Amino acid sequence: MTPEPASLCLGCWQNLHLPIPLRGPWSAPFRVFGIRPSRMNPNTCTICEMAFSKIMKARAVTIDATVMFADLRGYTALTEMIDHEALSSVLGAFYDDCAAAIWRYDGILNKTIGDAVLAIFNFPVHQSDHALQAVMAAREIQHSFTGRQAELLRAIGRSDIELGIGIGIDSGETNFGEFGHSHRDLTAIGTVVNRASRVQGAAKAGQILVTQAVRDRASDIIPGLGSDYALKGFAEPLTLYTLEAKMPVAS
C-alpha cells in the first residue's frame, strides 16, 4: 500500500532546486548536520521545516492551503473502557492510516493531538489541487481504517464497540510558520484551521465534511447538496458537504 519513499527531498527540490538526499549513502553527511527526513512528511526534510527562519528570513508566511482534521470518534469513552496497551494500539493504527494517506497525497501530518490528527496540504510540497488531494487522503483514511476495524477489535478483544473517524476539511488563506518565541513549533493558524477543526467536530463517524471552499475546488468528487450547520464560534451558519466513507476510493 505505502508508496516507495522519495530519495530526494521533494520540498527542497521544488522550492529551491536543491537535491537533498534523504536516504542511502549520500544522505550520511547531511545527517551529521541534522538534515534528515521530516517527521511530518518523510518525503521532505528538516530544512523544509526550518525554511522560514533559516531561508525565508521570516517567521511565518501566508499561504493558500487546505487543512484537514481527523478524529477518532468515541475516544474519551474508549479511554475509560480499554487499557493503555489496547488504547495505544488503536491510536497507533489510526495514526498510521492517517500518515500513509496524508503522505501519499503530499501533505504533512503536522501534529497528533490525543485522538485527532492535523494535516496541511500545499506546504512544503506545492500542489495546485491541494483541496482535491486532501479529500482523496480523507477518503483513503476512512477506507483503510474501516478495512482494518474487525482485525483491530479482535486484537484488543472487544467486539462490542465500534470505531469510526470523523473528518473535517477547509481551504483558504492560512498563516503558516513558527509562533511564540521561546517555544518553537511549526504550525498553521487562522480561520481556516479553526473552521476545519469545528467542521470535524460536526462530522459523524465515517463521515467527511467539507466547506464550500473545498467543494468549489473539488466539485468533481463532492456531491452537490450541502446542509447548513451552526458551528461554535462562527456567527453565521456554514454550508457543509458530506462524503460518506462507504464511497469507493478512486485509484
Add this chain to the structure above:
Amino acid sequence: MTPEPASLCLGCWQNLHLPIPLRGPWSAPFRVFGIRPSRMNPNTCTICEMAFSKIMKARAVTIDATVMFADLRGYTALTEMIDHEALSSVLGAFYDDCAAAIWRYDGILNKTIGDAVLAIFNFPVHQSDHALQAVMAAREIQHSFTGRQAELLRAIGRSDIELGIGIGIDSGETNFGEFGHSHRDLTAIGTVVNRASRVQGAAKAGQILVTQAVRDRASDIIPGLGSDYALKGFAEPLTLYTLEAKMPVAS
C-alpha cells in the same frame, strides 16, 4: 522574569546521572550528534525526548503525571475579527507566557494546538509534587497574561475585545511515549489527558479548574468547595475545584 536556563540537561542528570551540556563550548560536539536543548523544555535535551526507543527499549511507559491544558478563550471569534499578523502576536504572547511558566515549574510544553497548549509534569524531570507544580504554573500563566493584556490589545489596536485563558488540570496514570509507527510523535495518552482537556473546556476565561485528584495532591492552595460538572464523554459527573486568576501568585 525568566530564570537562567540550565547548563546541564536536568532530565539526563536525574535519570541517568549523565552530565549532558546544553549550552556553552562543551555543548558543541554534542550538537553534531543532534543532542541539543529540547523544544519542549530547554532545560532538558533531545536524548530525553528519545529516551523510550533509545534507552528504555520501550515505545511507551506508564507514569503518574499531571496534564494541563490552557486555551485562549474566544479564539475562533478572534480569527474572524483580527488579521493574521495581530493573531500571530496574540498567540505568540500566549505561547510565551505558557512556556515560561511551564518551564519554570519543570514541566514540558508538549504541544501547541491552535489556541491551546498541552503541558505535562513529571517527565522527563521527576517531581514528587507535580500536581502542585502544575497548579503553580497555571496561576503564573493567568497572572502574566492578565498583566500584559492591556498592552497586547493596544498593540493590535483593539480595545473592544477581552482576552482570557481557561485552564484544566488532571493528575494520574498516563501512557507516555511514541505512538504510531510511521509518524513518531512524543506525547501522552489516556483518560487523564482526555479529562484534562474536557475540564479545560469547562473553565471560563480567567479560571483554573482542577479535578479531585489534583486537589487531593495540592489541597494547600486549592479552596475546599467543589462543584459537579457533566463532561462530554464521561458517564458520571466530575467534581471540579476552581481557582480564580485574580489570586496573587505565591513566590
